[in-house]
Amino acid sequence: MIRSDLDSESFYDVLGLLPPPHATALDPAEIRRAYHAALLIHHPDKQPRPKQPETARSATVDRIIEAYATLSTPNLRAAYDKQLTGDQHVLKLLHRISAQADKIDLEDFQSGELCLFHREEGGADNDITNFSHHSPSPACVIKHVWYRSCRCGKNDAYVVTQSMLEQAVDHLEWSIDPSGQLFKDGDLLIQCQRCSTWLHVMFTEFPA
Structure with a gap:
């Protein structure tokens, strides 16, 4: 049986950054700027937004914080990049299998x-x-x-x-x-x- 969550946004998507292999030259300052920009867009206290359940808003901000913590820490980012590359390969394979299946x-x-x-x-x-x-x-x-x-x-x-x-x-x-x-x-x-x-x-x- 196949059921995958690989279609969810990556940490690079969350911060509006290019993923590997394009992101190899990212420096800490660029990641930090992307983090602050993402918070300005999604944080309920920073931008007027339609009223929505607190859980949905918290999850968005928590995801941004998690993305920044991972991508701004070299060893965590290296491990994440390795996993992400493998996930993308699996996702492409699943898409091809899905398209061909009766x-x-x-x-x-x-x-x-x-x-x-x-x-x-x-x-x-x-x-x-x-x-x-x-x-x-x-x-x-x-x-x-x-x-x-x-x-x-x-x-x-x-x-x-x-x-x-x-x-x-x-x-x-x-x-x-x-x-x-x-x-x-x-x-x-x-x-x-x-x-x-x-x-x-x-x-x-x-x-x-």
Whole structure:
């Protein structure tokens, strides 16, 4: 299962600075000026802004302070730059995979009880490495799942559990349809357990 927060603003974005590799020549004074400019724009006491919840304003200022503390400290900035470069590579890869993946509705999956095996004891549902219709062994857990075959020939190549669906929409706000029903439209990106093919699993979640 894929769910990533890599699309959030980097510390360089927060301060209005160019990210690596363009930012290698930044000096402390330039970072400090960018920090003060960002505070003037976002701090509720410095700029007239529409009234909004205190938590939203505090989070914005806290993010600016965190960005400055990281980028103005050489060893923290070096570690952050290394992480950021890796994250950007992962993000580009995920975008490419997402663009190429077919979209399949969850209703087009089969459902039933499968024996799920985990990579290690106590693994989460999204750590599934194998599954079986056969009798359970001490290493597996019986779960109600949705599953689908892949064009590579593997049966039950894509497996979706209820907890995977809940995680995929956990960060989304509820919408309301014309009849007043609450719902969340989810999109779960999963990979075949044999080949490199990925699918977007489209589904709608309703309140319990």
